[in-house]
Amino acid sequence: MTYLALARKWRPRTFSELTGQTHVVRALSNALDQGRLHHAWLFTGTRGTGKTTLARILAKALNCEQGVSAQPCGECSACRQVDAGRFVDLIELDAASNTGIDNMRDVLDNAQYMPTVGRFKVYIIDEVHMLSKAAFNSMLKTLEEPPAHVKFILATTDPQKIPITVLSRCLQFNLKQLSPALIQQRMTQILTAENITADSAALQQLARAAQGSMRDALSLLDQAIAWNPAHIQTESVLEMLGTLDHDTLLRLIRALQDGDANAVLQQANDIIAQNADLGGVLQELARLLHQIALCQIAPDTLENDLPIHQILREMAASIPPDQVQLYYQICLLGKRDLPLAPDEAAGFSMTLLRMLAFLPAQEHTPPSAPVRPAVAHNTPATTIARNGAITAATQPATTVPAQQDTAQEATQDTAQDNRQNVAPDNTPNTTPTISLQQRNLPRHAADWQQLVEEMKPGAQARMLALECEWQSSEEDKLYLLLPHSHKHLAQPGYQSKLREALTKHFARPIQLILTLQESVSHSPQRIVEKDRAQRQADAETSVQQDRFIQEAIEHMGARMVSTRTNP
Ligand SMILES: [Zn+2]
CATH class of the missing domain: 1.10.8.60 (Helicase, Ruva Protein; domain 3)
Structure with missing residues (x-):
């Protein structure tokens, strides 16, 4: 007894037996039942999605002796011959092996003759995108003026390669990958x-x-x-x-999560010793990480039917989302680069070590807590972005306060926060400062910047002060320049707040004279921005010169992007 492959033995013979593709089946069934018959159909979709099976059922439906319908009888001689692959009016061509014009022309020349036994002459052309240009032209002639007894059913995995002239004459159905x-x-x-x-x-x-x-x-x-x-x-x-059971992979993820290099290597060696397909292992690992990420973002999407999902949920709660993303990315890159590695085992363990070596440049807060950007002082932190790019997180230690427009309603509390952002408080409140009464008003732009930090004005006064450039000072008079772009800050309320702050700071009435200027370049705000830009540039340079990062870029095909994490 010869064994008949399951795929052949169980090839669906009716639309209702077909798995999935309900959208296509419904449309075709309606058309057949209502007698709205197009003369050319195109089925697109990846391999094994049922294109040829669907084409054969359609050919049967068109030629069943009981009449055209979505339910061919399966009993008549036409139905039985189609099923057996012996129906004379069903011409099946595989374009992958018949790309020449001669063969196609021969076949299409025959189209003009009436069908021998059937109602329609049906041409099924598989992998139609493989036809030569000349063959397409030959087919196009028939498609342009199709004889009533001719039906074309085209199938392809690559519709992009089909000429638009042909595409436009076909009713196209896209078959989905089966879940x-x-x-x-x-x-x-x-x-x-x-x-x-x-x-x-x-x-x-x-x-x-x-x-x-x-x-x-x-x-x-x-x-x-x-x-x-x-x-x-x-x-x-x-x-x-050649795949592993999930327990092994989950143990691996745990070891990674714990940052336990020995455990990771031990797991890696165990996996390698099992002669598993290591590319497949990385793929499966990526699949688990994907599920963990899904669980973090949309917990309901994870079906509840397997014990493993409980473990995945626990992991989702304990591994920071950015870290999951990073592992996933490294996994994909590792799988891609596996053929380039000295050997598969080395490529595999290197991928895992990379997961240990690179940590997101963010504080590891629990997934539920808001993620705060890391603040790097001198050594720029390095991370790998979701797109695989290595990112130099060169956030300077000092950041500029929140945007002016939002700060308008800012309370004193917010102002307090902003102040801490601008400059870490180096002088604890308890430290007595020298008597300020004797102090003079600022003598240059840098003095003004320092003064703004020291006098800790409220939010509104602070907004105004940061945008102003020091112009000059007299005994009790302070001349400031405000750029036109921020003239809305010149409103009396803000000015009086700043005046109050100055008066309080110097313990004597200070007069404020504000002049609008096209632009300024030495306001505290501009100074901080310039400083930040310089730090960014310095940090990027040092990152680019870092040998470790250069190697990472080289090995992982990553690219440098400069981003700044905003608070
Ligand atoms: Zn029939």
Whole structure:
């Protein structure tokens, strides 16, 4: 007895047997039942999504002796011959092997003749994008003025390569990749009919490994049955697929999370010793990280059916989201670069070590807490952004307070916060300062900047003060320049607040004379900005010169971007 591959044995023969693609089936069924028949259809979609199967069912529906309908009888000779692949008026071509013009022209020349036995002459052209330009032109002639008895059913994995002239004459349907759940459901049906039992986890692994292709899924199922004809076990499927059970991967993630290099290497060695497909292991690891990330962002999306999901939820709660993203990114890059590594094992363990080496430049706060940007003083922190770019987080130690427009309603408390941002308070409140009464008004721009910090004005006065450039001072008079861009700060309320602050600070009435100026370049605000720009430039230079980072860029194909984390 010859063994018939499951994919062939269980190839759907009616629309209702087809797994998934309900959107396409519904549209086609309606058209068939209502007799609205187009003369050319194009099915697009990745391999194994059911394009040719659908094409054959459609060909059968068009030629069933019981009449055109979405439910071909399956009993008449036309139906049976289509199923057996012997129907003379169904011409199946594989463009991948018939790209020449001669063959296509021969075939299409025959289109003008009436069908031999059927209602329609149906041409199924698979991988139609592989046709030569001349062959397309030949087909186009028929498509432009199609004889009533000719139907084209085209299928392709790559619709981009089909000339627009052809595309525009076809009714196009995009077949979706099948979800692991749908694939698993179909496998279960088939196994039940075949009287074979299986572990649910084993089928889940097979369904995932098929990556959306039913044909691949059934081919893998064939292999699994060959390994274990009576019962499909998880262990043997994992061994067959060269993948690992989740426990191993979860232990690995835990070790990474703990920053325990020894444990990580130990796990890596165990995995390597199992002769697993290391690219597949990284892929599976990425899949788990994806689920953890999903769980952090949208907990409801994680189905609740597996014990592993409880563990994933725990991990989602304990690993900071940015770290999950980083692991994921490194995982993908590691998998991509695996063929370039000295050997697979080295590439694999290097990927894991990279996860330990790079930490997000952010404080590790619990996922629920707002993420605060890290403040790096001299050594710029380095992180890898989600897009794989290595980012120099060169946030200077001092930052400028919140934008003026928001600070208008700012309370005294906010002002307090802003002040701390601008300059860490070096002089504790308890430290007595020298008598300020004797002090003179500022003598140059830097004095003014320092004065603004020292006198700690309220929010409104502070906003005004930061934008003003010192112009000159007399005994009790302070002349300031305000740029036109901030003239709204010149309103009396703000001015009087600043005057009060000055008067309080110097313990004598101070007169404030404000002049509007096109622009200023030495206001405290501008000085801080210039300083920040310089620090950024310095930090970027030092990051670029860092050998470790250069290597990381080289090995990981990352690129430098300069970003600034704003509070
Ligand atoms: Zn029939």
